[in-house]
Amino acid sequence: MYARLVDRDPVVPADQLVAQMVPPAMFDEVxxxxxxxxxxxxxxxxxxxxxxxxxxxxxxxxxxxxxxxxxxxxxxxxxxxxxxxxxxxxxxxxxxxxxxxxxxxxxxxxxxxxxxxxxxxxxxxxxxxxxxxxxxxxxxxxxxxxxxxxxxxxxxxxxxxxxxxxxxxxxxxxxxxxxxxxxxxxxxxxxxxxxxxxxxxxxxxxxYRHRDLPPAPEPTDDADLLERVKSIGGATLDDFDELCAHLSTQHPSRYGKLVEGIPAVFLKGVRAAEDQSVALRLVVLADRLYDAGIPVTVSGAKLDEIFTPEMLAGGYRKKYLRATSRLLALSRFEVAA
The missing domain is CATH 3.40.50.300 (P-loop containing nucleotide triphosphate hydrolases)
Known part of the structure; x- marks a missing residue:
């Protein structure tokens, strides 16, 4: 059996909200x-x-x-x-x-x-x-x-x-x-x-995240995702639509706790977000995954296809491009077995 993000329901006490306002771990030594x-x-x-x-x-x-x-x-x-x-x-x-x-x-x-x-x-x-x-x-x-x-x-x-x-x-x-x-x-x-x-x-x-690097990696298949997640203790495997639904039940301030301690995230059935509310939650999730340096591997659509051309032409274009940049960087991280 494997772990799933949708099974996690983190709680962040109000008195800890300010105390946890520190730089992401990847910037601890800068x-x-x-x-x-x-x-x-x-x-x-x-x-x-x-x-x-x-x-x-x-x-x-x-x-x-x-x-x-x-x-x-x-x-x-x-x-x-x-x-x-x-x-x-x-x-x-x-x-x-x-x-x-x-x-x-x-x-x-x-x-x-x-x-x-x-x-x-x-x-x-x-x-x-x-x-x-x-x-x-x-x-x-x-x-x-x-x-x-x-x-x-x-x-x-x-x-x-x-x-x-x-x-x-x-x-x-x-x-x-x-x-x-x-x-x-x-x-x-x-x-x-x-x-x-x-x-x-x-x-x-x-x-700097994409200097002289190839385009977005090709998605893998569901069978490969399952084999890989089983080989990494604590890694999670989620259906993309189920995860999007779960994110709607969590305040965005909890997303950091949601992915805390996870060595790798695997997503199956990735596709373009259906509306702005879903897309904006994915932006926050992408930020928290990037902050924690958690590798992301997917099946379905490429990670640079989550946000539709219409979204990229709209008012939240900046957020979507930043999230895409970060997700692509995470997709190139080495996943330690």
Whole structure:
């Protein structure tokens, strides 16, 4: 017999939501020194330098603060940094490096994870939980949903006023016309109350996950999936449609726990997602699988065919392309038997 994701029903207590806001395991050991800038892309070396300078500001703000009347420490507004660029240029590496070099307490999460935390805790408690932090690192800041964007903008305004520094990365499309100029302008417009504290830094380059690599691997067959999953202790094998249905019963904040400790994921009968709600859940699952570095092997359609051409032409195009990039990277990981 084999394990299945659909049989798992994880629970994440509310008081653990902020505590688990740390970089994915694959970024546990990264640093500014371990980021190797592409000599063909000078913006990368500049981004490393600016990120390191920002880290110094974080430590100074949290540890210092000027003295006011009667020797009381005056409130200092947090610093802000926005790393703008396409997929796979090392923005998350720099974000995690800032996190590692900043004083505790501190928090790291994707934009989606942060909205889930605020939704689970409530706005007031989320502010209270995060206001003692030196820095809040937000990966893949999204401008797709006006409601979520305004909610997080309000949260960041409150936290910045309390001395929490904010650093965010973009989910800008590679090759988008004017992406460097317009993505940064869009971000600053949406967080207009905070715009003055943010320095925007451009990071150019190709997606490192797919440099000089072949296209998406061909799917295998169901019989091969079954044999392979049996040879890997703890690996899971799920029917794609059943897994999509199971994801609809789980809050996205649970997806990390859903795949926790799994060495490999096998999916049979993969096909194009039937609608946006299913596709967006698969985006979150892809992010959590990628964070954990879990190999993915499928039968049915290729992993770059999950999101339809209509979806890729729509408002969530950025999310779908990022998820595809990450799923393809996972499909090339070696599965240890």
């Amino acid at each position: 640093s500014f020194a371990s980021y190797i800038p592409d000599p063909k892309e000078p913006s990368q070396a500049t981004a490393v330098r600016k990120a390191e300078e920002f880290s110094g500001k974080v430590a100074k703000i949290r540890g210092g603060g000027r003295r006011g009347l009667f020797g009381r420490k005056a409130q200092t507004t947090g610093a802000g940094l926005y790393l703008d660029g396409g997929f796979g240029v090392g923005k998350t590496h720099l974000l995690a490096s800032i996190f590692h070099s900043s004083p505790s307490p501190k928090a790291f999460g994707t934009f989606v994870e942060l909205t889930h935390v605020v939704g689970a805790l409530g706005f007031t408690r989320a502010v209270e939980e995060l206001s003692s932090h030196s820095v809040l690192c937000i990966d893949e800041f999204e401008l797709d949903d006006p409601g979520d964007t305004m909610l997080i903008s309000r949260l960041l305004t409150e936290l910045s006023a309390r001395g929490v520094s904010i650093v965010a990365t973009s989910n800008t499309l590679p090759g988008q016309l004017g992406e460097g100029r317009f993505a940064a302008q869009d971000f600053l417009r949406e967080i207009k109350k905070l715009a003055s504290i943010f320095e925007t830094i451009r990071v150019d380059g190709p997606d």
